[in-house]
Amino acid sequence: MNILYDEHVDGVLPAVDKATLLQALQARLPDLEILHQREELMPYECDGLSAYRTTPLLVVLPRHLDEVQGVLALCHALQVPVVARGAGTGLSGGALPLEKGVLLVMARFNSILHIDPAARTARVQPGVRNLAISQAAAPFGLYYAPDPSSQIACSIGGNVAENAGGVHCLKYGLTVHNLLKVDILTVEGEHLTLGSDALDSPGLDLLALFTGSEGMLGVITEVTVKLLPKPQTAKVLLAAFDSVEKAGRAVGDIIAAGIIPGGLEMMDNLAIRAAEDFIHAGYPVQAAAILLCELDGVEADVHDDCQRVRQVLEQAGATEVRQARDEAERVRFWAGRKNAFPAVGRLSPDYYCMDGTIPRRELPGVLQAIAVLSAEYGLRVANVFHAGDGNMHPLILFDANQPGELDRAEALGGKILELCVKVGGSITGEHGVGREKINQMCAQFNSDELTVFHAVKAAFDPSGLLNPGKNIPTLHRCAEFGAMHVHLGQLPFPELERF
Amino acid sequence: MHSALDRDAGDALLEQVNQALKNATPLWIHGGNSKAFLGRSVTGERLDTRAHRGIVSYDPTELVVTVRCGTPLRELSEVLSASQQMMPCEPPSFGDATVGGMIASGLSGPRRPWAGSVRDFVLGTRVITGQGKILRFGGEVMKNVAGYDLSRLMAGSFGTLGMITEVSLKVLPKPRQALSISLEMDSERALLRLAEWGQQPLPISAACHDGQRLHLRLEGGEGSVTAAHDRLGGEVLDASYWEDLNEHRLSFFDEDLPLWRLSVPHNTPWLPLPGRQLIDWGGAQRWLKSGAEAAFIRRVVEGVGGHVTCYSHGLIDSPFQPLPEALMRYHRNLKRRLDPQGTFNPGRLYAEL
Secondary structure, three states, X not given: OOOOOOHHHHOOOOOOOHHHHXXXXXXXXXXXXXXXXXXXXXXXXXOOOOOOOXXXXXXXXXXXXXXXXXXXXXXXXXXXXXXXXXOOOOOOOOOOOOOOOEEEEOOOOOOEEEXXXXXXEEEEOOOOEHHHHHHHHHHHOEEXXXXXXXXXXXXXXXXXXXXXXXXXHHHHOOHXXXXXXXXXXXXXXXXXXXXXXXXXXXXXXXXXHHOOOOOOOOEEEEEEEEXXXXXXXXXXXXXXXXXXXXXXXHHHHHHHOOOOOOEEEEEEHHHHHHHHHHHOOOOOOOOOEEEEEEEEEOHHHHHHHHHHHHHHHHHOOOOEEEEOOOHHHHHHHXXXXXXXXXXXXXXXXXXXXXXXXXXHHHXXXXXXXXXXXXXXXXXXXXXXXXXXXXXXXXXXXXXXXXXXXXXXXXXXXXXXXXXXXXXXXXXXXXXXXXXXXOOOHHHHOOHHHHHHHHHHHHHHOOOOOEOOOOOOOOHHHHHHHHHHOOEOOEOOOOOOOOO | OOOOOOEOOHHHHHHHHHHHHHHOOOEEEEOOOOOOOOOOXXXXXXXXXXXXXXXXXXXXXXXXXEEEOOOEHHHHHHHHHHXXXXXXXXXXXXXXXXXXXXXXXXXXXXXXHHHOOOHHHEEEEEEEOOOXXXXXXXXXXXXXXXXXXXXXXXXXXXXXXXXXXXXXXXXXXXXOEEEEEEEEXXXXXXXXXXXXXXXXXXXXXXXXXXXOEEEEEEEEOHHHHHHXXXXXXXXXXXXXXXXHHHOOOOHHHHOOOOEEEEEOOOOOOOOOOOOEEEEEHHHOEEEEEOOOOHHXXXXXHHHOOOEEEEOOOOOOOOOOOOOOHHHHHHHHHHHHHHOOXXXXXXOOOOOOO
């Protein structure tokens, strides 16, 4: 089932006359930059999930908040769908445009408004890049903890909309744990402040609800994040194992020893080889799996923890344990991991990155099952894994120019996500549902749960104009999807009509 | 890990909710009733959660525990403690608090500014909603961004969006070393020092000033705790101080005046308000014993970007700070969509919800 917006199952969108809308926008907001020619629109056809493309009706690039408000108010009055977009690095198609919708690009709101070292906060516009916040805070010895791999390019507004993660989540949390306050505009263009400069705020925790809501409930216009003092030191251990099972067990052993590493990553042999070929990080290419364990904090504690972790790794059967001798080697160890995606990309014309999470104890079984599926679908799979928090990133290698390979990759990806749900995990740990995993939502949630999600949406956007078709599937879509995946002779959503 | 009292009473709870939905009877969700002093009174049929109790699953190496709502908070803490683990947000027990009430009220203890709030440790919930179904949101994994985050929305919702029947929480190992110290200094100086120390990687995990002395808890490895103690000096303080603070057992709380909780940016200077103040959360939470008017206290605290909760039951009609009109409208929309009949804890948080 194709993931591009399908009015048959995703809901009919209001028909909009492009010329009328363009005129109305120009009349109301004469200074607003609007792209409407085909060649201008093409660069905005996709986000980081580039296998799927749709040309938007119009692209608007506001510079002032009253323009954003004006666009929203006008689109609401004319019943035109609006898709908000930050830097466009998202991997789940959360900012995939609509043929019948306006793409609202927030990238020009890129000012850091205030760094307050005494309050340990940064107040920034939504288009500010994730890494730029830490760079601006660095002179004060502070930084912003969440560090998605795309941090050099991705914007904080997108991070909030997706509840972005990174390699340091187990110890430092996700985006939601590092926010104080978010300003939003509702679908009607009404301003709301969620959260506060204090640690909590009165009423329901709408800040938590909005974080990760994928642009479905409002448009983010300003973000206040918490800053942390930079850890005094960080050390990395690299451990090699002759089986992924042993590596998986070692992760549990580290935690059982009462240690929460700053980062704890696993890579399998295919990923190790790809990264080593690309980065020359010094990885042991014979190993079935490696673990990278970063310990950060105060010098004395980190030193003790390194000793403890080394012992645990050796007892867990590591064939080799190496500690990065200096900062340069530490950076090299991480460079291999942080470039694992492009490294794997060199092995194959295309790759498809999955984002399931599982309880860690299920890792050996899930990896075995992935190997079986990989053989069944005839596509190679490399595994990189935020082992500390159970977030897997299987990379499916394929060639989009070979007829049927994209479909096969998509189907294999879907199977892997359903496997994650089956063992008690989730279809997405940090990339979001977007359009990419819209069908797998039907496996993770039942129709009553999806109905509650639609009720939440309706409380903020009753006419469904903000980012329609993302994040939460319609019950019709699930019925159609279910019809293709009859499980043990039982149709999911038997109460629904099928078309 | 299991007690003889453990029981899955989910079906009975669901049946009572469905009866209430059918008869349009409002429900007063009742766990240990340990926070009866907080929020507005609810008129409704009592829905007692305490029969639904016990730990459903706990695997220390996964850092996740799943618990039924009626489980006493103290029982959960003991089980975690036996595996050298804890809820880092240190929720207060106020006597007989249950796990469900801990989530619904969302109250956190002294470690909150450094470790996170109750909401930050919620991974998943099972909830009976206004549709009369037990639904599952979130899960038992550390990272999960599928669908809207209804689990964390439940934290601090005071039961107004549905009844929490089960919760999965992230837990963490206890620190290897802990040491509490106390230093003599006045409030202004304490707030300045805390803002300064906050920018440095010091292992502070609790900071409270009582008017005369700054009490600090240092937690971490042996090396960092010893180094911080050498640097900061001070007298060693008994660790029971933090529990007494968290459970409102310090003599400060005895005085016969209304109790107010002020939540402010942590580096807010000392606030000139009538009555006595206790500074907690490194400056971000201030307890006030004062007979001053609510409107006056709120005006002062709003002026510094904070908000005020009245902890003396029945003193004022809106113990939680009133919301701006637009924000309240979306609160009402959400309540109407999730609990269309207004069945769950009507009015506990605000008269309109």
